[in-house]
Amino acid sequence: MCSGCGACMNACPRKAISMQEEQDGFLYPFFDSEKCVDCNACVNVCPAQKELQGNVPNDVFLAWCNNEKLREKSSSGGIFAQIAAKILEKGGIVFGAAYNEKMRVAHKYIESVEELPLLQSSKYVQSEIGNAYKEAQEFLKKGRLVYFVGTPCQIAGLNSFLKKNYDNLLTSDLICHGAPSNALLNKQIDDIQQKYKNRIIDFNFRSKARFGQGYDIEVSFENGGKKFFNAELVPYFYGFWRNISLRESCYHCHYSSERRVSDITLGDYWLAKKIHRVKTSKGTSLILVNTLKGKKILDECKSSVALIPDNLDRVKKIQAHLSRPVKVNSLHASFVKDFGGKDWDYLCQRYFRAPLRYRCKMHLRNILKTLTLYKLWK
Ligand SMILES: Cc1cc2nc3c(=O)[nH]c(=O)nc-3n(C[C@H](O)[C@H](O)[C@H](O)COP(=O)(O)OP(=O)(O)OC[C@H]3O[C@@H](n4cnc5c(N)ncnc54)[C@H](O)[C@@H]3O)c2cc1C
Numbered sequence: 345m346c347s348g349c350g351a352c353m354n355a356c357p358r359k360a361i362s363m364q365e366e367q368d369g370f371l372y373p374f375f376d377s378e379k380c381v382d383c384n385a386c387v388n389v390c391p392a393q394k395e396l397q398g399n400v401p402n403d404v405f406l407a408w409c410n411n412e413k414l415r416e417k418s419s420s421g422g423i424f425a426q427i428a429a430k431i432l433e434k435g436g437i438v439f440g441a442a443y444n445e446k447m448r449v450a451h452k453y454i455e456s457v458e459e460l461p462l463l464q465s466s467k468y469v470q471s472e473i474g475n476a477y478k479e480a481q482e483f484l485k486k487g488r489l490v491y492f493v494g495t496p497c498q499i500a501g502l503n504s505f506l507k508k509n510y511d512n513l514l515t516s517d518l519i520c521h522g523a524p525s526n527a528l529l530n531k532q533i534d535d536i537q538q539k540y541k542n543r544i545i546d547f548n549f550r551s552k553a554r555f556g557q558g559y560d561i562e563v564s565f566e567n568g569g570k571k572f573f574n575a576e577l578v579p580y581f582y583g584f585w586r587n588i589s590l591r592e593s594c595y596h597c598h599y600s601s602e603r604r605v606s607d608i609t610l611g612d613y614w615l616a617k618k619i620h621r622v623k624t625s626k627g628t629s630l631i632l633v634n635t636l637k638g639k640k641i642l643d644e645c646k647s648s649v650a651l652i653p654d655n656l657d658r659v660k661k662i663q664a665h666l667s668r669p670v671k672v673n674s675l676h677a678s679f680v681k682d683f684g685g686k687d688w689d690y691l692c693q694r695y696f697r698a699p700l701r702y703r704c705k706m707h708l709r710n711i712l713k714t715l716t717l718y719k720l721w722k
Contacts, residue, residue: 345392346372347593349501350473352386361386363472367684369527370591371472389507391500392593398603401632403639404659406613406620406652408628419466419550420557420612421629424516426648427608427641428491431514432457436489439480441471447533447544448526451476451494453483463493468549468584470523470591473498477505484510495520496599499606514637517604519611519630519663522594522670524584531688532580542567549575555713556625557612559585574710577703579696587673588695595676597669602656607638615662620652630659 348371353361360379363371373386387393408421414429415422428438432455439453440463450472454463471494480502483490489512492502496517506513533544542565551562551572559575575581583589599605609632616628633639642651660666679695686694698706 345593345596347392347497347501347597348372348470348473348591349391349497351389351391351477351501351505354473354475354477354501354505355385355389357383357385365525365527368592368680369525369683370470371525389501389504391497391504394504396598396601396603396605397500397503398599398601398605399634400602401604401609401634401656403633404654404656405631405633406616406622406628406654407631407649408626409645409649411648412626414460414464415627416552417461417464418627419464420610420627422464422627423608423629423631423649424493424610425460425464426645427514427516428460428463428493429457430641430645430648431489431491432460434489436491437480437483438463439476439490439492439494441467441494443467443546447530447547448472449529450474451498453479465548465550466518467547468521468523468581469526469529471495471498472526473501477502480513481506484513487512490514491516493610494518495523496605497593497597500599503605511637514608514641515606516608516610517599517606519609519665520594520597520599521584521665522587522590522597524580524589525591528583528589528683529580531691532578535579535688536563536571540565540569540571542569549581552625552627557627574706577698577706579692582696582698583679586675587670588675588679590670590676592680595669595672597665600665600667600669602660602666604632604634607635608633608642611663619658620654622652630654630663632656632659 352373358379360376361373364374366372409426414425418425437453441449442452442462444450449467449469480490491514493516499515499517546564548562551560561573561575563571611630613628613630616622616624
C-alpha cells in the first residue's frame, strides 16, 4: 500500500529515511538502522496506515479560466493556473510538479507568475516529493500563504505530515488514474533522444497546439525543434493508459472515492459538449469544492473563471476514479518482473505495442483530425 508519498522521510527527525528506487522503478522508503531511534514518527504519519479522512464535495462545477494564455498551456480548463495566479498575486507560494534538469518530475515551489508554466500541465508520472512537505511547513509557520497541488496520496501525505490545519494552507488534489515511474518515463525519453539525436527539454503530455484538449504529446528539443506524437501510440503512454505500468498502490488506491482530501479537487471534464453544450476544444475542467476554504478562493477568482453548476451523482458516472481505483491489466505482474532486467525494445514489444488494428485506427484518426474531417468521421 505504500504510495511513495514521502511523508515518512519528511517526518523523520534523524534523516534516517531516504526514498530509493526499487526493482519496479518506483521510490520506496529505506531505513538506515544506525540512525533510527525507534521514535515511530514515520509510522505515525504514514497515510497508508490510516483511515481515509476526507470531505464529500459541497459543490461541483464544469469550469474553465477566461485567460486564454493560461488555459492554452494547461491540461484542461486551466483552473489550477488561475487559482495559482491569485495566490501568487497575494504574495503566496505555489507547490506543484515540474521537470527537473534530469527530466524527472519532482515537486517544487514557485513564487512568481513567470514560473507558472513550469508547474502547469499534467505529467503522467509519479512526481518525487523530496522535501516539499517540510518546505511547505516552514512557509506556513512563517505565515506565508501556501497553495499545494498533487495527487490525492500526496495531499494525504502532506496533511498527515503537518498534523494540524493551517488557515494559510490551500490544497488541490487531482482526480487520479494512477501513475507510472520516472524510471520508465526516462527510458521513453532516452529512446526519443537517441532517435532524434537531441536532448529533450520538455515533454508535454497534453499539448493543445495541434488538436485542442486531448492527449497529444509535444516534445521540445534543446536545439529549438519540436515533435508531436499521437499519445496513444507512444509506448510509455500506452502502458499508462492501459493500466500496465502503474504503481502497485494505484490499483488499491483508497483515495479513489467521493471523499476528497483537499480543498478543491481538479479533473478533466470530457463530456462538457454532450452534457452542457459547451465547446471543449480549448479545455474544460471538473472541479469539486470540498471545503469552505476552497469555496472562498473560488469566489475570489469568480471574475476570471466560468463556472457551470453540476452535481456529484452525475459526474461520478463519468469519472470512475471518484468511486473506484483503476483496474489492473493482466500484463502488469509480468511487466513488473521484467522491468529491471529487460531492455526498452523488449518492454515495448511485449507490453506497450498496440494491436495493428488499433494503430491503424489511431493513424487514421490523426489524419482525419489534421484534415479537420474529424468531426464528420465521429
Ligand atoms: C498522474 C495523473 C493522473 C490523472 N488522472 C486523471 C483522471 O483519471 N481523470 C481526470 O479527470 N483527471 C486526471 N488528472 C488530472 C488532469 O490531468 C488535470 O491535471 C486536471 O484536469 C487539472 O487541469 P488544469 O488545467 O486545471 O491544470 P494543469 O495545468 O493540468 O495543472 C495541474 C496541477 O497538477 C500538478 N501536477 C502535474 N503533474 C503532476 C504529477 N505527476 N503529480 C502531482 N501533481 C502534478 C501541476 O503541478 C499542477 O499544479 C490526472 C493528473 C495526473 C498528474
